[in-house]
Amino acid sequence: MRFSIIKVLQLAITLLACAFLLVPAIQSVLAGLTVNYFKGVSSGLTLKWLWKVWELYADSVFLSIWLALSCLVCTIIIGVPAAYALAKNPGWISRILEEFISLPLAVPGLALALALLQLYGTMQGFRTSWSFILVGHVLYTLPFMVRSVLAVLAAIDLKTLEEGAATLGAGSLRRFCDVVVPNAMPGILAGALTVVTLSIGEFNLTWMLHTPYLKTLPVGLADSYASMRLEIASAYTLIFFVMIVPLLTAMQWASNRAQRISA
Amino acid sequence: MTNQRFLLICLLPLLIFSLAFLALPLMRLFLASVEGASGWAVYLEIIQKPRYLSALMQTVLVSLAVTATALVISTTAGLFLARNRFAGRGVLLSILTLPLAFPGVVVGFLIILLGGRQGLVNQLTPGHVVFAYSTFGLFLGYLYFSIPRVLLTVMAATEKLDRELEEAARSLGASPFTVVRDVILPGLGPSLVAAGAIAFATAMGAFGTAFTLATNIDVLPMVIYTEFTLSANIAMASALSIVLGLVTWALLLIARSLSGTTVAAGG
Numbered sequence: 209m210r211f212s213i214i215k216v217l218q219l220a221i222t223l224l225a226c227a228f229l230l231v232p233a234i235q236s237v238l239a240g241l242t243v244n245y246f247k248g249v250s251s252g253l254t255l256k257w258l259w260k261v262w263e264l265y266a267d268s269v270f271l272s273i274w275l276a277l278s279c280l281v282c283t284i285i286i287g288v289p290a291a292y293a294l295a296k297n298p299g300w301i302s303r304i305l306e307e308f309i310s311l312p313l314a315v316p317g318l319a320l321a322l323a324l325l326q327l328y329g330t331m332q333g334f335r336t337s338w339s340f341i342l343v344g345h346v347l348y349t350l351p352f353m354v355r356s357v358l359a360v361l362a363a364i365d366l367k368t369l370e371e372g373a374a375t376l377g378a379g380s381l382r383r384f385c386d387v388v389v390p391n392a393m394p395g396i397l398a399g400a401l402t403v404v405t406l407s408i409g410e411f412n413l414t415w416m417l418h419t420p421y422l423k424t425l426p427v428g429l430a431d432s433y434a435s436m437r438l439e440i441a442s443a444y445t446l447i448f449f450v451m452i453v454p455l456l457t458a459m460q461w462a463s464n465r466a467q468r469i470s471a
Numbered sequence: 472m473t474n475q476r477f478l479l480i481c482l483l484p485l486l487i488f489s490l491a492f493l494a495l496p497l498m499r500l501f502l503a504s505v506e507g508a509s510g511w512a513v514y515l516e517i518i519q520k521p522r523y524l525s526a527l528m529q530t531v532l533v534s535l536a537v538t539a540t541a542l543v544i545s546t547t548a549g550l551f552l553a554r555n556r557f558a559g560r561g562v563l564l565s566i567l568t569l570p571l572a573f574p575g576v577v578v579g580f581l582i583i584l585l586g587g588r589q590g591l592v593n594q595l596t597p598g599h600v601v602f603a604y605s606t607f608g609l610f611l612g613y614l615y616f617s618i619p620r621v622l623l624t625v626m627a628a629t630e631k632l633d634r635e636l637e638e639a640a641r642s643l644g645a646s647p648f649t650v651v652r653d654v655i656l657p658g659l660g661p662s663l664v665a666a667g668a669i670a671f672a673t674a675m676g677a678f679g680t681a682f683t684l685a686t687n688i689d690v691l692p693m694v695i696y697t698e699f700t701l702s703a704n705i706a707m708a709s710a711l712s713i714v715l716g717l718v719t720w721a722l723l724l725i726a727r728s729l730s731g732t733t734v735a736a737g738g
Contacts, residue, residue, distance in 0.1 A: 229619075233569075293479070405572050429580070438589060
């Protein structure tokens, strides 16, 4: 039957694609836990590479978490009120502004980093501090927060809700805090998880902005790929996977939830 | 406090941040590109000097190949997963979307594990099969992070398709193949173009993967990087960045106008 042949072919391609994505990831996990990767898993399993990585690169893990959380705070402070203002004034100016702040999604991180370096590279105190990397991360993740909140705000009947609150005597700030923010929560949550996930995995900008004393997790990974033995590089990658996979799963769950609300 | 003024205050942090860290730096980047020894001619140099032109061509060719392959694989898998319910479907879907959050460097490393000197293929096959550090390795790396992006766009579009059209075609005697060719693919058309544009733009701008893999492959982001760090040719690095940025931005603008999706062009 032709029907089943097509289905089998489709399934085969799907499985092949899965294998292509999964096999090297499993290899990496195994390599990080094997005593000697060249001899294979038969040489025994060990946690010593993970310990070694922790000794060498623990700082990079903490710096990445710290950056991701700071980035989250910044994107919330900048992004949530801005999304509200944009939702209240849906005109061409808002569209252009939204388009403009979304540039970092489209323009490669390398180009943005060069731009930042050339303008601020000579300010020594700023250039060598962690806040320089933070600026890059906020730049890159901010559009996700704004768009995520904006999508939810555009879907609910903001006008009626606010009018209701206004009739009861609530001022602008009160309405923002008590009406807008709670209603935008699914969007803020989805945006927040996206921001943290992307910040922890960001490499292209960070590689150009970092200094030898400030290595984030992905920068440390690149360093270990270039200079460490395969087992250590793999164990380090394993630590990254353990951090990023739950975040990604939570991010997808929250985004789907926010999308159902705004649909 | 009037309402308009409150809204302006809401917008203020965003305005200040994007002026200081986006608008001004981009302007500086543009000025730096024309402040070099050759002035505006730096943009002419990109197409005149073989080194830059060949890098540009190579980047476009690899990106095109990746786009085409990712479209074929992800559309097939996406349609299959969107139209069939079976045990293990969720697991397959998770596997296929997992690499979304992998930075380009990690993808590069995974390709080295697959096709590097100590890679899986080299261990399993007789002889010396190493492809990670070649253009093919780069292609596989880009494919690795393109598959999830295209898949998600295709699946989102498939869910919006009117299934009754397919039923109608089937009841009129169309074979499954004809249904796909004449009903589903035309319906997916705009989303496929959008997904293709996303994949292409991502591949064009990918730095991390090339950085890990490519010791001697001249793709555009690597050329920009070496011009900036090794040759200190700031003007050329800036000019190439602007050209690259304009291309990827235009492509993603097209993608968004066709499908309304937002996917980060990392990698």
